[in-house]
Amino acid sequence: MRIYLLVLFVSIVGLSATAQQPITITRTDMPNVNDTFRYSITDNLLGLIDLNETGADKVWNYSTLGSFNQRVDGWVDPIIGTPLIYNVTFSNFFDMNHFATISAPNVFGQFNQNFVSIEEVYDFYRETNGFFANVGLGLTINGFPLTSVMEPRDFIYEFPLEYQDQDNSFAQYGVDVPQFGHFGQKIERSNTVDAWGELTTRYRTFNTLRVTTILNITDTISIQGFGFEQARPTEFEIKWLGKNVRTPLLTVRGQELFGQRVVNTVEYLDSLRDFTLSTFPPDPVDTTTNPVDTSSTGIMDILIPEDLVVQPNPFTDAFQVRINITSPAVLHVQLLDITGKLVADLGVRYFSAGNQLSTFNLGNAIRPGMYHLAIMDANGGRMVKKVVRQ
Numbered sequence: 001m002r003i004y005l006l007v008l009f010v011s012i013v014g015l016s017a018t019a020q021q022p023i024t025i026t027r028t029d030m031p032n033v034n035d036t037f038r039y040s041i042t043d044n045l046l047g048l049i050d051l052n053e054t055g056a057d058k059v060w061n062y063s064t065l066g067s068f069n070q071r072v073d074g075w076v077d078p079i080i081g082t083p084l085i086y087n088v089t090f091s092n093f094f095d096m097n098h099f100a101t102i103s104a105p106n107v108f109g110q111f112n113q114n115f116v117s118i119e120e121v122y123d124f125y126r127e128t129n130g131f132f133a134n135v136g137l138g139l140t141i142n143g144f145p146l147t148s149v150m151e152p153r154d155f156i157y158e159f160p161l162e163y164q165d166q167d168n169s170f171a172q173y174g175v176d177v178p179q180f181g182h183f184g185q186k187i188e189r190s191n192t193v194d195a196w197g198e199l200t201t202r203y204r205t206f207n208t209l210r211v212t213t214i215l216n217i218t219d220t221i222s223i224q225g226f227g228f229e230q231a232r233p234t235e236f237e238i239k240w241l242g243k244n245v246r247t248p249l250l251t252v253r254g255q256e257l258f259g260q261r262v263v264n265t266v267e268y269l270d271s272l273r274d275f276t277l278s279t280f281p282p283d284p285v286d287t288t289t290n291p292v293d294t295s296s297t298g299i300m301d302i303l304i305p306e307d308l309v310v311q312p313n314p315f316t317d318a319f320q321v322r323i324n325i326t327s328p329a330v331l332h333v334q335l336l337d338i339t340g341k342l343v344a345d346l347g348v349r350y351f352s353a354g355n356q357l358s359t360f361n362l363g364n365a366i367r368p369g370m371y372h373l374a375i376m377d378a379n380g381g382r383m384v385k386k387v388v389r390q
Contacts, residue, residue, distance in 0.1 A: 020057055022196035023207055025161035025241050027129050033102055036074040037247045040067035040202070040270040044263050044372065044384065045252065051238060051261060056163065058197030060240070062250060065201060065268065066276035078103040082122045086138035089147040090124045098135040098149045100124035106137070117142050132157045141177055148173040154187055163209060165193045174220065182222035190214040199240045199249055201268045206242040206249055213237040236261060245269070258369040302326045303383065310373060314388035318361040321373070328352050329377060333360070336372040343371060
């Protein structure tokens with residue numbers, strides 16, 4: 001009996017030792033100078049996972065996420081990798097609060113419109129064992145190099161970052177623009193490490209922490225002496241962080257509108273690949289009794305996203321779907337909420353070739369908010385458009 005209990009005890013200890021545990025994110029998991037990362041970009045999650053679901057030991061399967069674009073971001077030395085004039089502000093040993101250890105070109109790139117040219121935009125960061133913070137930015141407007149420090153600093157993460165951690169910070173900056181006025185922002189940031197578990201994308205599978213950030217940003221603008229403040233809709237960022245990766249593995253950004261989270265962009269770490277559409281996880285198909293004709297025409301062969309228009313959008317009780325298809329098709333139309341759950345089955349309709357217009361009247365059947373209109377063909381091909389019910 002004692003031997004049996006000993007074996008049982010050892011077995012339990014062994015299982016506990018090998019069970020999945022939450023990781024801890026530290027300074028070593030942040031980017032280094034000369035790091036470059038490639039991201040695949042899409043505009044929605046197609047309801048694969050409910051973003052409101054939090055907790056321990058989760059499984060997030062985003063392996064069917066496609067992309068319509070890719071972007072490569074790089075991190076540079078703030079002294080030799082940015083315009084020299086910016087170093088006066090961010091390499092000042094007398095102001096260690098804003099002394100940058102790493103920098104990155106701003107992802108929004110250059111701007112040239114209405115006699116305003118903005119270029120050489122860089123964000124400056126300070127990394128320590130205790131935090132990763134944005135300390136300011138540098139930019140050149142109409143040939144004038146300008147810098148502005150975050151005061152206080154915008155703390156992106158505080159270390160060590162562990163499951164169920166929470167923190168809040170406030171930061172602001174302002175830039176005096178020659179011949180224009182003043183532009184700045186006030187940033188309220190709230191971070192919550194609300195989940196941990198296994199994340200799978202097209203790239204790989206990782207053990208991750210999930211950090212949900214709520215951002216309340218107020219623009220401060222002054223034009224020729226007339227100043228005002230404009231609060232933006234509440235924004236959110238949900239990031240999955242892994243060990244020794246040094247960049248978020250998956251980032252979901254959007255706004256909180258009508259009491260719902262509306263996804264605007266999704267990007268994930270990836271390798272170089274061709275663009276593909278996102279798809280729902282495929283349902284099992286019995287090819288012996290219901291064979292799939294792989295040679296038949298799919299929705300992407302007869303319709304491109306630009307030729308699918310919803311009007312009006314936002315709508316109240318009814319909307320019209322205008323499509324321009326190259327050949328006749330029978331298409332199934334559904335309305336999904338932002339988590340991908342079916343809200344209204346709008347039926348199957350026949351569309352002849354050319355420009356077609358179809359009306360859908362929902363009345364008061366759905367609540368105000370953001371939805372996905374899904375147009376599907378018989379082979380499971382799907383095209384999705386965002387629509388808003390006022």
